Amino acid sequence: MASSENRENVKGWKSAWSWGKGYFKKIVNVVICVAKDAKKLGEEDPRRIVHSFKVGLAISLVSLFYYFDFLYEGFGVAAMWAVMTVVVVFEFSVGATLGKGVNRGIATLLGGALGVAAHRLAILTGENAESIILGLSVFWISALATFLRFFPKLKARYDYGLLIFILTFSLISVSGYRDDEVIEMAHKRLSTVMIGGSATVLICIFIRPIWAGEDLHNLTATNIEKLAIFLEGFGQEYFETRDDKNKENKASLDGYISVLNVKGTEEVLVNSAKWEPRHGRFRYRHPWGQYLKVGRSIRECAYRIDALNGYLNSEMQTPMEIRTKVQEPCTKMSSECSCALRELAKGLKTMTRSMSADPHIRNAKTAAKSLKSSLQTSLWPNADLLDIIPAATVASLIVEIVSCTIKIADSVHELACLSKFKNPDAVIANETGQGRVAVASDIHESHSVNLVVE
Amino acid sequence: MASSENRENVKGWKSAWSWGKGYFKKIVNVVICVAKDAKKLGEEDPRRIVHSFKVGLAISLVSLFYYFDFLYEGFGVAAMWAVMTVVVVFEFSVGATLGKGVNRGIATLLGGALGVAAHRLAILTGENAESIILGLSVFWISALATFLRFFPKLKARYDYGLLIFILTFSLISVSGYRDDEVIEMAHKRLSTVMIGGSATVLICIFIRPIWAGEDLHNLTATNIEKLAIFLEGFGQEYFETRDDKNKENKASLDGYISVLNVKGTEEVLVNSAKWEPRHGRFRYRHPWGQYLKVGRSIRECAYRIDALNGYLNSEMQTPMEIRTKVQEPCTKMSSECSCALRELAKGLKTMTRSMSADPHIRNAKTAAKSLKSSLQTSLWPNADLLDIIPAATVASLIVEIVSCTIKIADSVHELACLSKFKNPDAVIANETGQGRVAVASDIHESHSVNLVVE
Numbered sequence: 054m055a056s057s058e059n060r061e062n063v064k065g066w067k068s069a070w071s072w073g074k075g076y077f078k079k080i081v082n083v084v085i086c087v088a089k090d091a092k093k094l095g096e097e098d099p100r101r102i103v104h105s106f107k108v109g110l111a112i113s114l115v116s117l118f119y120y121f122d123f124l125y126e127g128f129g130v131a132a133m134w135a136v137m138t139v140v141v142v143f144e145f146s147v148g149a150t151l152g153k154g155v156n157r158g159i160a161t162l163l164g165g166a167l168g169v170a171a172h173r174l175a176i177l178t179g180e181n182a183e184s185i186i187l188g189l190s191v192f193w194i195s196a197l198a199t200f201l202r203f204f205p206k207l208k209a210r211y212d213y214g215l216l217i218f219i220l221t222f223s224l225i226s227v228s229g230y231r232d233d234e235v236i237e238m239a240h241k242r243l244s245t246v247m248i249g250g251s252a253t254v255l256i257c258i259f260i261r262p263i264w265a266g267e268d269l270h271n272l273t274a275t276n277i278e279k280l281a282i283f284l285e286g287f288g289q290e291y292f293e294t295r296d297d298k299n300k301e302n303k304a305s306l307d308g309y310i311s312v313l314n315v316k317g318t319e320e321v322l323v324n325s326a327k328w329e330p331r332h333g334r335f336r337y338r339h340p341w342g343q344y345l346k347v348g349r350s351i352r353e354c355a356y357r358i359d360a361l362n363g364y365l366n367s368e369m370q371t372p373m374e375i376r377t378k379v380q381e382p383c384t385k386m387s388s389e390c391s392c393a394l395r396e397l398a399k400g401l402k403t404m405t406r407s408m409s410a411d412p413h414i415r416n417a418k419t420a421a422k423s424l425k426s427s428l429q430t431s432l433w434p435n436a437d438l439l440d441i442i443p444a445a446t447v448a449s450l451i452v453e454i455v456s457c458t459i460k461i462a463d464s465v466h467e468l469a470c471l472s473k474f475k476n477p478d479a480v481i482a483n484e485t486g487q488g489r490v491a492v493a494s495d496i497h498e499s500h501s502v503n504l505v506v507e
Numbered sequence: 508m509a510s511s512e513n514r515e516n517v518k519g520w521k522s523a524w525s526w527g528k529g530y531f532k533k534i535v536n537v538v539i540c541v542a543k544d545a546k547k548l549g550e551e552d553p554r555r556i557v558h559s560f561k562v563g564l565a566i567s568l569v570s571l572f573y574y575f576d577f578l579y580e581g582f583g584v585a586a587m588w589a590v591m592t593v594v595v596v597f598e599f600s601v602g603a604t605l606g607k608g609v610n611r612g613i614a615t616l617l618g619g620a621l622g623v624a625a626h627r628l629a630i631l632t633g634e635n636a637e638s639i640i641l642g643l644s645v646f647w648i649s650a651l652a653t654f655l656r657f658f659p660k661l662k663a664r665y666d667y668g669l670l671i672f673i674l675t676f677s678l679i680s681v682s683g684y685r686d687d688e689v690i691e692m693a694h695k696r697l698s699t700v701m702i703g704g705s706a707t708v709l710i711c712i713f714i715r716p717i718w719a720g721e722d723l724h725n726l727t728a729t730n731i732e733k734l735a736i737f738l739e740g741f742g743q744e745y746f747e748t749r750d751d752k753n754k755e756n757k758a759s760l761d762g763y764i765s766v767l768n769v770k771g772t773e774e775v776l777v778n779s780a781k782w783e784p785r786h787g788r789f790r791y792r793h794p795w796g797q798y799l800k801v802g803r804s805i806r807e808c809a810y811r812i813d814a815l816n817g818y819l820n821s822e823m824q825t826p827m828e829i830r831t832k833v834q835e836p837c838t839k840m841s842s843e844c845s846c847a848l849r850e851l852a853k854g855l856k857t858m859t860r861s862m863s864a865d866p867h868i869r870n871a872k873t874a875a876k877s878l879k880s881s882l883q884t885s886l887w888p889n890a891d892l893l894d895i896i897p898a899a900t901v902a903s904l905i906v907e908i909v910s911c912t913i914k915i916a917d918s919v920h921e922l923a924c925l926s927k928f929k930n931p932d933a934v935i936a937n938e939t940g941q942g943r944v945a946v947a948s949d950i951h952e953s954h955s956v957n958l959v960v961e
Contacts, residue, residue: 094657101657109650112673113642116681120638125685130584133678140649140674184574188567195594196563203548203555219566220594224587227570231579317771356810428892438882438895445896446903 103261104145111139111256115249131241138249143257146265147332148325150257154250155328156214161246164218165239167194168225172235175226187226195219209324265325266335269344270401272322276315276351277398277461279308283358284391284454288384290365291447292376306362312355319348334404340471347464354457361450364443375440379448382424386451389417390458397465406474410462417455424448557715558599565593565710569703585695592703597711600719601786602779604711608704609782610668615700618672619693621648622679626689629680641680649673663778719779720789723798726776728855730769730805731915733762735848737812738908742838744819745901746830760816766809773802788858794925801918808911815904818897829894833902836878840905843871844912851919860928864916871909878902 095102118124118132125132142157144150171194175186198219201207207215221242229235286306326341393413400407428445468474549556572578572586579586596611598604625648629640652673655661661669675696683689740760780795847867854861882899 090658091654094654101654105650105654108653108673109646112649112677113646116642116645116677119681119684120642130682133682136677136681137674140670140677188570188574191570192563192567195566196559199562200545200548200555200559204544216594219562220591223566223570223590223594227573227590228584228587230573314770316768360814425893428896438899439879441892442882442899442903445892446900449896449900 100145100261100263104263107256107260108139108143110260111143111253112136114256115139115252128241128245131238131245134242134245135249135252138246139253142250142253144325146263146268146322146325147257148265148327148329149321150254151330152210152325152328153213154254156211157217158247158250160214160217161221161243164221165225165243168222168229169235169239171222171226172229175229184230187230191223191226194222198222210327262332264329264332264335265322266329266339266341267333269319269322269326269341270335272315272319273344273347273351274398274401276312276348276355277394277401277465279312280351280354280358281391281394281398282306283309283362284387284394287361287365288380288387292380292384306365309355309358309362312351313359316348316352319345335472340468343464343468343471347461347468350457350460350464354454354461357450357454357457361447361454364447364450367443372440376444378427379424379444382420382427383448383451385420386417386424386455389413389420390451390454393417393458393462397462400469400474401465404472404474406466406469406476414455414459414462417458421452421455424452554599554715554717558717561710561714562593562597564714565597565707566590568710569593569706582695582699585692585699588696588699589703589706592700593707596704596707598779600717600722600776600779601711602719602781602783603775605708605784606664606779606782607667608708610665611671612701612704614668614671615675615697618675619679619697622676622683623689623693625676625680626683629683638684641684645677645680648676652676664781716786718783718786718789719776720783720793720795721787723773723776723780723795724789724855726769726773727798727801727805728852730766730802730809731848731852731855731919733766734805734808734812735845735852736760737763737816738841738845738848741815741819742834742841746834746838760819763809763812763816766805767813770802770806773799789926794922797918797922797925801915801922804911804914804918808908808915811904811908811911815901815908818901818904821897826894830898832881833878833898836874836881837902837905839874840871840878840909843867843874844905844908847871847912847916851916854923854928855919858926858928860920860923860930868909868913868916871912875906875909878906 115135115138118128118135128135138157142150142153144153171187171190175183175190178186198215202212202215225235225239225242228238232238283306290306323341323345326339329335329337331337390413393410396407396410396413400410428448569589569592572582572589582589592611596604596607598607625641625644629637629644632640652669656666656669679689679693679696682692686692737760744760777795777799780793783789783791785791844867847864850861850864850867854864882902
């Protein structure tokens, strides 16, 4: 009996031990996973780590208010507003931080002033009516400000400000019912918010700043390059017999996919960049809005490329002998567009107003015209229309990509004009001035040029 | 001399008067514009006005803490946390409000607890080291929590909570340096946050609630309908000779465009809806994530429709006599897809697991097959390939739309299964059970079915 109990005990211990071991293993696994994720996040963009330390530093700095007597005496409990401001205002990019800081500062000022005014008004009406007047003004002003937050223009730039306005107004006007030193309170709140805000902005700008504008600029250039990479590889991929070793090649073409989902990021970056002062190669009031236009034309092209990619992957293919008939102009268009896009990306990166993309675009257009002649039915006497259509669709997609490339070139040139990019070959431009102008106008008109097969 | 001076004076007054009048007119114009915008915003969605009043009411209610002595005595200045919580937590939909409220509550609890712990630890080490220990813990914990905000999963659901965690931890641990009653402070903060949060949530839920889940559901159904409207009108628009009176008709087809940009809204709604309790026809843990999948397939279809719309607008057209050759199957496919989409939307709206879309889809597939035969080259002896290609592309786009419609049907059926929609014709289903199952599996397999021309 005892031995069986013993055995049971041993069993119980063993199962508990194995359960504990399993549980422990699970925890260790989770920790390892999190650590790996963290490492990946840090390696993807090391600025994330820097940002985290900057936030820690800013909060520690502002909390010095509490540690030193001569600082604390001035503000007392109001010092916490400084800490709050840092936590809430510190964003990843300088632009977003500045936007939030300015919003918070101005909203605190306005909300505080209006709060003090409401308090005065309530006092004037006598004690009985005071709470009623205060309550009504809080109700109406907060309802009104909440409704203003639905205006799309205000929402884009001043949403946070409106929130803080409601907050400050309610706090100041209602607190005034208990504490008659409303002005001092409003003043303390304003100054601590200002101190917290400026500490945040200073640390954000002067320690390894992250500029939304620069990110937006680089993102745009990189996206153009991604399209170029696809178009470069496409000709070979579609027109040459494929075997397994090309699968690797195929994967490298999928970089353009991220371009399709970048719209939200772009809008956030543009909104942030608008707050940013002169930095690096960008002046204040750089035409950030134009990047949205460039982004739109890039995405238009990317959708065509996505459709093209569908034909790469689809099992139904035009027989090779038919494909080879359109191979030459298609490969030409694709590679010339790729070169043009690369030149545009290079021009953006170096911020030069380069026209080196234009010859490639002209070549692509010529290839589009030569495609027209290769599509004469007489050349395809025995082919079935059903076999031809996929190749013809691919060809017409590439033609559309040519006109998308022209749109991208137009919007990038417009950006270059608006932001006054430097002209690297001004001397050459003077020499061959006329030809250059002709080329530029050629590109600008290209929106209305009806391309073949479209 | 005097008279000329007089004249000058009169001139000056006149110009000042006209300047003033112009300025006044401008202000009046701005006010009128804002009022018009406000009216439009209110008419577009009257719930915006209701929401504004709800926020006003909630803030006024919570500020009662200040007006009544027996309420104020308990909390004192900490009462402002309640007001703050209301302002910051109150969002348009119940889900978003609940998400923020729960985040704020839990984060305040954790941050407060950790803050008290840090304070105790700092006191244990003696007075000299206290500020150093506090400073270091604030620095490291806020840096760590800031880095955690970069994890995509945490960012989606707990971003606000992490922010409030940093905030509360810093406030409590640092304030403790000045005020030894840290626990009381943490307790007051937690209870005022809870009171503000629950007032917000209660008002949000019980006064004209706005459910993110319901909005998401309706949005999805409406989007499917928008595609149906385009496809219904397309056949007539493309294959019939167009004159000016049809331009109006054309504009009504552009409704699908809004579908292209709805992704961000959908993601926000899904994140909010996940927080919502049982409401109306939706239970807690309704499969909200599936709506993203449905949305993706809707957008895939919308991109095809956009390409198709490009052919409607383009000046280069296939001659009418060629177009009529593909007219019948194309019109058939388009209208059948439209009917199928309408049925799907109706099924979603009534939340029934209806199979009434399936016959339409089968018809569309049959039409796609008959298109194949009309595309035999022998039928187009004299036509130029260049003339044929636009019509062929349109046809192949419509075929792609058929397979997109199948994808939409699949994802909607999957949603219906996951969320256990009711089965309106359960009796009929039992009678013709086998046929029904066959149809369903047919649709599920349709992903891998290779459609003609693709």
